Amino acid sequence: DGGITQSPKYLFRKEGQNVTLSCEQNLNHDAMYWYRQDPGQGLRLIYYSQIVNDFQKGDIAEGYSVSREKKESFPLTVTSAQKNPTAFYLCASGTGGMTGELFFGEGSRLTVL
Amino acid sequence: GENVEQHPSTLSVQEGDSAVIKCTYSDSASNYFPWYKQELGKGPQLIIDIRSNVGEKKDQRIAVTLNKTAKHFSLHITETQPEDSAVYFCAASKSGANNLFFGTGTRLTVIP
Numbered sequence: 001d002g003g004i005t006q007s008p009k010y011l012f013r014k015e016g017q018n019v020t021l022s023c024e025q026n027l028n029h030d031a032m033y034w035y036r037q038d039p040g041q042g043l044r045l046i047y048y049s050q051i052v053n054d055f056q057k058g059d060i061a062e063g064y065s066v067s068r069e070k071k072e073s074f075p076l077t078v079t080s081a082q083k084n085p086t087a088f089y090l091c092a093s094g095t096g097g098m099t100g101e102l103f104f105g106e107g108s109r110l111t112v113l
Numbered sequence: 114g115e116n117v118e119q120h121p122s123t124l125s126v127q128e129g130d131s132a133v134i135k136c137t138y139s140d141s142a143s144n145y146f147p148w149y150k151q152e153l154g155k156g157p158q159l160i161i162d163i164r165s166n167v168g169e170k171k172d173q174r175i176a177v178t179l180n181k182t183a184k185h186f187s188l189h190i191t192e193t194q195p196e197d198s199a200v201y202f203c204a205a206s207k208s209g210a211n212n213l214f215f216g217t218g219t220r221l222t223v224i225p
Binding site for chain 2: 044045104
């Protein structure tokens, strides 16, 4: 089946540790995105990538890092510098540009203990 | 940057009734307005979108209206069904998917 796969679904981390969230797509989309979802705040863009080996900061990039070495993959690392990392993280892909439609994965819930 | 406000935050309707969710945006240059539906435990899914050169768009029981002058747009769901229960997000952009600004979401509950 074509789609976006995020893993793990649930993740627990101790303070001070980095953690990497996986996102894989087989839709042959050029663009990939990471959003953070907090209660009552909607979705906020962390990073996006329009093409392999290139990515741009979104509105809340501080404390996060990404890589885009393959078209299919866009992992997100939540570093120890992120002050409030407990959240629900959503990865999406799309054709990019003005077409607009995003295809989301089912999300990863990160809890910092 | 763009600021999108969405109301109400929660909405309960009886099955068969209509539901309306409203959003306002601040940047007059925004020209693309999608609506996403998020079911429990899943990622959001696009249900309908509208561009600024159109005032209204309909797809079966769902319609979206846009008032560019007032900078607001609304989602209308008619003949609601229990499977319409979900969180709905509006969004606005002036440059497509790379720059979507989302509203804070509306939790719709359809009571059988």
